[in-house]
Amino acid sequence: MRVFAGIAAGLMLASCSSNAVTRAFDTRNNAGPCPPAAVLYDASRIVELEGEEPNFSNITYTGELNGIRLFCRYVDDQPLRANLELDFAFGKGPKADANRHEYRYWVAVTRRSSKVLAKQYFSVDANFAGEKVTGQTVTLEDIIIPRADSTISGANFEVVVGFDLTDDQLAFNRQGRRFRLDAGQ
Incomplete structure (x- = not known):
């Protein structure tokens, strides 16, 4: 239970920043490998629709997680501290009613291919500034790996x-459906 509380506290301390990740760590070689980081395929994209039919004319907003990078540091016998960079792509569909939209996402620390040790929710605000597509890189700092x-x-x-x-x-994604607002550009 203390391990879970420590992880949860570490994730809660994670904050968004636009600073370079390399600034947070010194240049010494790590004593071991960083944990693998991945985007869960079924949750790698979001399509928000207005109306019953899942067709292009009913899209309000879309989002995709296009890339992820984890940087970690070993210090003696302490938990690993990691920074996570996430690359997002966002789309504004025909039914969108604003130039800004907030997307919620989660980050989970797990034992390798099994038990979730901690999971925390975050949000990223997309500013379309009159465009149909935009992108953003978000950095989460100080994620604790027990x-x-x-x-x-x-x-x-x-x-x-x-x-x-x-x-x-989730069912939409699992059926292999998708809409890309930047197709053909």
Whole structure:
């Protein structure tokens, strides 16, 4: 329970920043590997619709997680501290009613391919500034990866990311459907 509380506290301390990730760490080689970081495929995109029919004319906003990078640092027998960079792409559809839109996403720290140790929700604000598509890179700093002592490798953990989806949006993604507002550009 103390491990979970520590992870949760570490994730809660994570903050968005536009600063370079490399600034947060010194240049010494790591004592071990960083945990793998990945976007959960079923939650890698979001399509928000207005109306019953899932067609192009009913799209309000779309989003995709296009890339993820994790940078970590080993310090003695302490938990790993990591920074996470996320690359987002956003689209504004025909039914969109504003030039700004907030997207919710989550970050989870897991044991390798199994138990979720901590999960926290974040949001990113897309500013379309009159455009139909835009993108943004977000940096989350000071994510805590638990390890009991210095013999535990970061390879025993994973960091997984995805959009916060409704059941209908998840079913839409699992059916292989998608709309890309930048297609043909």
